[in-house]
Amino acid sequence: MARKTGSHSEITGPRVRAAAERLFARQGYAAVSMRKIAAEVGVQAGALYLYTKDKQALLFDMMDAHMVALLDAWQELDPGGDPMMRLEALVRFHIRFHMERQDAVFIAYMELRNLTPDNYVAITARRKAYEQVVEGILSDGKASGAFAVEDAHLSAMAVIAMLTGVNTWYREGGRLSLERVEEIYWDMVRKSLVG
Amino acid sequence: MARKTGSHSEITGPRVRAAAERLFARQGYAAVSMRKIAAEVGVQAGALYLYTKDKQALLFDMMDAHMVALLDAWQELDPGGDPMMRLEALVRFHIRFHMERQDAVFIAYMELRNLTPDNYVAITARRKAYEQVVEGILSDGKASGAFAVEDAHLSAMAVIAMLTGVNTWYREGGRLSLERVEEIYWDMVRKSLVG
DNA sequence: AGATTATCTGAACGCGCGTTCATTTCAAGG
DNA sequence: CCTTGAAATGAACGCGCGTTCAGATAATCT
Numbered sequence: 001m002a003r004k005t006g007s008h009s010e011i012t013g014p015r016v017r018a019a020a021e022r023l024f025a026r027q028g029y030a031a032v033s034m035r036k037i038a039a040e041v042g043v044q045a046g047a048l049y050l051y052t053k054d055k056q057a058l059l060f061d062m063m064d065a066h067m068v069a070l071l072d073a074w075q076e077l078d079p080g081g082d083p084m085m086r087l088e089a090l091v092r093f094h095i096r097f098h099m100e101r102q103d104a105v106f107i108a109y110m111e112l113r114n115l116t117p118d119n120y121v122a123i124t125a126r127r128k129a130y131e132q133v134v135e136g137i138l139s140d141g142k143a144s145g146a147f148a149v150e151d152a153h154l155s156a157m158a159v160i161a162m163l164t165g166v167n168t169w170y171r172e173g174g175r176l177s178l179e180r181v182e183e184i185y186w187d188m189v190r191k192s193l194v195g
Numbered sequence: 196m197a198r199k200t201g202s203h204s205e206i207t208g209p210r211v212r213a214a215a216e217r218l219f220a221r222q223g224y225a226a227v228s229m230r231k232i233a234a235e236v237g238v239q240a241g242a243l244y245l246y247t248k249d250k251q252a253l254l255f256d257m258m259d260a261h262m263v264a265l266l267d268a269w270q271e272l273d274p275g276g277d278p279m280m281r282l283e284a285l286v287r288f289h290i291r292f293h294m295e296r297q298d299a300v301f302i303a304y305m306e307l308r309n310l311t312p313d314n315y316v317a318i319t320a321r322r323k324a325y326e327q328v329v330e331g332i333l334s335d336g337k338a339s340g341a342f343a344v345e346d347a348h349l350s351a352m353a354v355i356a357m358l359t360g361v362n363t364w365y366r367e368g369g370r371l372s373l374e375r376v377e378e379i380y381w382d383m384v385r386k387s388l389v390g
Numbered sequence: 391a392g393a394t395t396a397t398c399t400g401a402a403c404g405c406g407c408g409t410t411c412a413t414t415t416c417a418a419g420g
Numbered sequence: 421c422c423t424t425g426a427a428a429t430g431a432a433c434g435c436g437c438g439t440t441c442a443g444a445t446a447a448t449c450t
Contacts, residue, residue: 026308027308028225028308028309030225030226031225031309033437033438034437034438034439035436035437035438043397043398043399044398044399044400045400045439046398046399046400046401046440046441047399049439049440050397050398054438055438055439113223114223150379150382151371151379154371154376155379155383157360157361157364158357158360158380161356161357161359161360161361161363162356162357162360164356165352165353165355165360166352168352175348176346176349181349184345184346184349184350187345188353188387188388189387191386191388191389192383192384192386192387193383193386194386228407228408229407229408229409230406230407230408238427238428238429239428239429239430240408240409240430241410241411241428241429241430241431242427242428242429244408244409244410245427245428249408249409250408250409
């Protein structure tokens with residue numbers, strides 16, 4: 001396994017990234033050594049550098065890929081049009097997408113401070129783009145009279161925090177199915193935004 | 196500065212704890228060395244051990260103190276009685292309390308995985324106690340018909356996530372005063388829970 | 391089979407880690 | 421002025437860190 005030839009690959013090798021993602025999510029970037037990641041892959045530490053420039057690139061690559069996947073997936077799914085329908089689609093999408101990527105989400109939220117300044121700026125820009133997707137829907141709904149929103153930015157942040165919070169408590173096989181959770185959250189979000 | 200005599204103090208020295216809290220919040224527990232904390236206090240690393248058993252105790256003490264302060268402060272403020280009034284009091288209290296302790300809150304959420312198993316259990320128990328405060332209010336309101344809540348636990352988690360989320364975006368001197376933020380969040384929470 | 395290239399090892403580098411402890415500094419009380 | 425004991429130093433300990441690289445190994449192609 002490895003890159004084709006010459007200089008190191010632009011994209012972290014998938015097995016290395018998967019191992020790093022698991023470990024970063026469970027123990028945190030700073031607490032995970034290259035040797036631990038290598039052991040998880042079944043290789044010596046030096047071999048990792050065939051797939052990644054350094055440890056920081058490992059973190060940045062997975063965070064950036066996650067944010068891009070989030071934005072792309074929503075663009076694919078965005079029905080456009082009626083703000084109420086768009087928001088419902090987004091709420092359900094957000095919960096589903098985040099629940100399917102618990103490790104990546106955890107890392108995206110917890111490891112921002114371990115990014116170099118340049119990388120921090122890049123990831124933060126992606127986050128802002130997603131926040132503006134939500135804020136845009138709320139603004140449209142406010143303009144059309146569908147939502148009774150005083151401050152679209154504040155409400156967007158409130159909705160995102162609420163939805164992402166599912167990750168901290170929901171466990172598969174629990175009392176509620178994910179479909180049920182989706183339903184109830186959408187109900188709460190909708191009610192909190194209409195007069 | 197230091198303990199009275201004999202064995203190390205049960206309570207981390209306040210200056211050491213303040214320095215550790217600042218640094219843990221900004222760089223993370225794993226990335227902060229005892230030498231960095233010592234430098235922040237203006238002392239050599241060895242001197243820290245006059246005030247704390249070890250690095251782990253530094254983390255646990257501040258997290259435990261934070262959770263106890265949260266629970267005590269609410270007990271002091273809890274008006275009891277009408278669930279709607281209690282919930283409003285809690286929403287405003289939660290936002291204010293958390294905004295005044297941004298570092299401690301950040302640590303309480305981010306550093307759970309750096310606790311030893313015993314310490315993790317202890318802190319998690321405190322968290323559950325607070326979650327049950329909120330869940331209790333929602334259950335009462337459901338029973339009395341004040342709230343249209345399908346699952347009190349889920350709604351409690353949703354509310355807590357939404358409220359704590361304020362910490363991630365609110366900055367003093369911004370567009371909105373904290374009073375205004377309190378107002379809008381309470382409005383959203385209330386609407387999301389009534390029919 | 392032999393050559394070529396991709397893949398990986400294992401040792402090494404300088405460094406900072408958490409923690410301990412004998413020793414020194416320093417303020418206060420007699 | 422001398423004693424006491426608290427407060428802090430600074431060196432030391434063994435260890436694991438991120439990263440590099442010369443060399444070994446394994447796969448592929450002619």
